Amino acid sequence: MTAFTVRIPPVSTALDTALQHKIDTKTKPLGALGRLEALALQIGRVQQSLTPRLSQPQVVVFAGDHGIALEGVSAYPQDVTWQMVMNFLGGGAAVNVLARDQGLAVQVVDAGVNHDFGEVPGLVHAKIAPGTANSAVQPAMTSEQAVAALERGRALMREAREQGCNVVAFGEMGIANTSAASLLLHKLAEVPLDVATGRGTGVDEAGLQRKQAVLARAAARTGALREQPLQALAEYGGFEIAMMAGAMLGAAEAGMLVLVDGFITSSAMLVASRLAPEVLGYAVFAHQSAERGHQAMLQAMQAQPLMMLDLRLGEGTGAVLAYSLVRAAVAFLNEMASFESAGVSNKD
Numbered sequence: 262m263t264a265f266t267v268r269i270p271p272v273s274t275a276l277d278t279a280l281q282h283k284i285d286t287k288t289k290p291l292g293a294l295g296r297l298e299a300l301a302l303q304i305g306r307v308q309q310s311l312t313p314r315l316s317q318p319q320v321v322v323f324a325g326d327h328g329i330a331l332e333g334v335s336a337y338p339q340d341v342t343w344q345m346v347m348n349f350l351g352g353g354a355a356v357n358v359l360a361r362d363q364g365l366a367v368q369v370v371d372a373g374v375n376h377d378f379g380e381v382p383g384l385v386h387a388k389i390a391p392g393t394a395n396s397a398v399q400p401a402m403t404s405e406q407a408v409a410a411l412e413r414g415r416a417l418m419r420e421a422r423e424q425g426c427n428v429v430a431f432g433e434m435g436i437a438n439t440s441a442a443s444l445l446l447h448k449l450a451e452v453p454l455d456v457a458t459g460r461g462t463g464v465d466e467a468g469l470q471r472k473q474a475v476l477a478r479a480a481a482r483t484g485a486l487r488e489q490p491l492q493a494l495a496e497y498g499g500f501e502i503a504m505m506a507g508a509m510l511g512a513a514e515a516g517m518l519v520l521v522d523g524f525i526t527s528s529a530m531l532v533a534s535r536l537a538p539e540v541l542g543y544a545v546f547a548h549q550s551a552e553r554g555h556q557a558m559l560q561a562m563q564a565q566p567l568m569m570l571d572l573r574l575g576e577g578t579g580a581v582l583a584y585s586l587v588r589a590a591v592a593f594l595n596e597m598a599s600f601e602s603a604g605v606s607n608k609d
């Protein structure tokens with residue numbers, strides 16, 4: 262099997278004492294900014310700085326199609342994937358609106374959409390193949406394709422860092438990709454399929470039962486894959502999931518902060534964290550999606566999401582919203598007065 266190797270430096274705790282002191286001497290009761298304090302500490306660790314800065318934030322939306330869509334596992338047709346890519350490029354999708362509002366640039370990557378886009382301005386052409394194979398009956402992709410997608414994603418983030426970006430929100434688009442994410446959760450964390458499988462775009466009760474039956478058939482093709490993340494990715498992943506996983510690893514390698522969105526984006530982080538657990542030190546989990554299975558997915562990574570908004574959209578929408586909290590954490594760390602500078606009495 263083709264190899265993929267990556268070594269990510271663990272986030273350094275060298276500045277922890279100084280960062281915690283800075284946080285603790287701000288003019289507030291000890292610990293009163295709650296999770297924002299932990300977030301500020303993490304950002305300081307990632308940037309190795311007592312005065313972190315956020316630079317050229319962007320959301321990258323990875324798009325890909327899924328052969329398993331043929332099995333009727335989504336409420337929407339496969340063409341929605343490429344049509345939504347055009348919508349992203351036109352600036353009209355939910356992620357565009359939220360990103361504009363929060364001040365993030367939007368990048369759209371064709372990781373493997375089943376459509377010939379031709380020369381569309383603004384699209385990053387990184388198509389591995391026009392959609393994966395149907396993982397209910399055969400591996401979604403070859404291990405060579407999985408590695409190519411991982412490496413392409415990694416390279417994209419190296420370039421982004423070189424251009425001055427140090428914080429990336431991750432998003433995706435791909436009809437039927439909740440099926441891929443559920444299968445990855447089932448295989449990598451051994452979460453039972455009924456817990457790992459949800460309604461995605463909103464299949465009805467009969468649709469959910471059909472989806473569960475299809476995923477059971479897909480899962481039965483292979484044995485345990487808990488210790489084989491690359492093989493699990495090739496068997497059940499998507500090109501957008503694989504490229505996102507590589508991009509998350511590449512972002513961490515480059516010392517960038519990684520904002521993780523919902524169920525599908527988290528499945529990419531699950532794969533990434535099995536390839537290199539240190540990536541988790543760079544990851545901010547934005548929210549817990551309403552998609553069934555996300556809670557178990559987060560637990561499998563011991564991740565604590567920042568928000569619960571009942572989002573079930575993907576595209577990077579939750580990650581973009583979490584950027585406002587990242588900005589708030591950096592602002593209080595850099596701008597808030599200390600007891601000493603403001604002449605406020607601290608407790609003894």
Ligand SMILES: Cc1cc2ncn([C@H]3O[C@H](COP(=O)(O)O)[C@@H](O)[C@H]3O)c2cc1C
Nearest residue numbers: 335337433434435436437438439461462575
């Ligand atoms: C119009 C539209 C926009 C979307 N934006 C994100 N998704 C989300 O829904 C899809 C996953 O759900 P399933 O596995 O049920 O197909 C992904 O494309 C995900 O990004 C969308 C879905 C639709 C229909």
Ligand SMILES: O=C(O)c1cccnc1
Nearest residue numbers: 523524525550573574575
């Ligand atoms: O949580 C998500 O990312 C999600 C949930 C349902 C459909 N699409 C995406």
